Amino acid sequence: MSTILIKNAQVVNEGTIQVQDLFIKNGRIEKISTSLDMDADQVINAEGLHLFPGLIDDQVHFREPGLTHKADIFTESRAAVAGGTTSFMEMPNTVPNTLTQKLLQDKYDIAQDSSLANYSFFMGAANDNLDEVLKTNPRDVCGIKVFMGSSTGNMLVDNEAALEAIFSQAPTLIATHCEDELTIQENLAIYKEKYGDDVTIEMHPLIRSAEACYLSSSKAVELAKKNNTRLHILHISTAKETGLFENDIPLEQKRITAEACIHHLWFSDADYKTKGNFIKWNPAVKTANDRDAILKAVLDGHIDVIATDHAPHTLEEKSQPYLQAPSGGPLVQHALQALLDMVKQGKLTLEQMVQKTAHNTAILFQIEQRGFIREGYWADLVLVDLNKPYTVTKENILSKCGWSPFENQTFTSTIEHTLVSGLLAYTNGQIQEVGSGHRLLFNR
Known part of the structure; x- marks a missing residue:
């Protein structure tokens, strides 16, 4: 070498x-x-x-296997390194869903041959795969992903007994997507009854509401405290949720941590008028007040890391009417540049940016010899x-x-x-x- x-x-x-x-x-x-x-x-x-230390993105969707018309590990790792992201952790809602150890290994095999960035993959949890979840090796798998809200395939974990078992027995960190499905469906029904097929993107943060997020996040925190689970809640999108987390103990000692994403720090609901479905994410981009509160929580330590939730769809898919267009978008190539613009705007410092995109991610996931500029790393x-x-x-x-x-x-x-x-x-x-x-x- x-x-x-x-x-x-x-x-x-x-x-x-x-x-x-x-x-x-x-x-x-x-x-x-x-x-x-x-x-x-x-x-x-x-x-x-x-x-800078290369960014470590703890939440991406690179779509391989099964959805490679949208993205694949090679193309998205290429975008990652072009944007200064050197390591990623990828989510299990590929096709088939990553719900067995064999399917998890298949993804590692693909990445070994094609990834330009360092990689890890989450093991997926479902209502009925606890035996497979418990086989997860904490040494070489970043964590277990639990969708406590809408997802694809068989990945919505909404069975109370299954949630209790996963939270009480998980061998390693659990990362959660938190939105309350019942609340979302009730909101959607109200807007469909009122507007029919003319529901628009501006209604997205009202359907996937702040209350839906808080109900689910607070439930996850309650479960984690009850079971002493190592819990990491992804993509916090509301001001109210930031109060669920502590900032008065060192990160190394935290059992419950949280992540903010670039889009929730950059955009607000005012941007739906010009960006439309291209900023349709789950959880939804919400108000400017939510955006500002998330940044404050990042800076004061209630939120521990910044990531992207990079989740590409084709232009054709995103160009459909609101109700048909999928949620998610590509962000990994421009995350660092967006954060550096926020530095130029005085919203955070270079040192804080590095802390939240590299140092803290390495500490939080206990990554071996990465995330810092140190001799031997x-x-x-x-x-x-x-x-x-x-x-x-x-x-x-x-x-x-x-x-x-x-x-x-x-x-x-x-x-x-x-x-x-x-x-x-x-x-x-x-x-x-x-x-x-x-x-x-x-x-x-």
């Missing part, structure tokens, strides 16, 4: 920003110093660039020019679906280089198609 020397980078890591050199050998950071004079196969002059790194504008166009979108809710957005920063496990996976606008992705391991 080749050696790489990075010179004169503004390194943002563990609460500091300082100019440093890094020497990378055999995939790992061998030396960090203010001045290194070492022979290397490749030297990257990073003067004027900022160096894997070299998962991204170099960014904070003063080089970048406009999102159809031509530079790398997700297989070919569209983005950020299309025509000009960001203030450009991703210059991404290293994954010590290999240059993306440089100067070009994907280096090498087998850079490794399976994530966990210290548990």
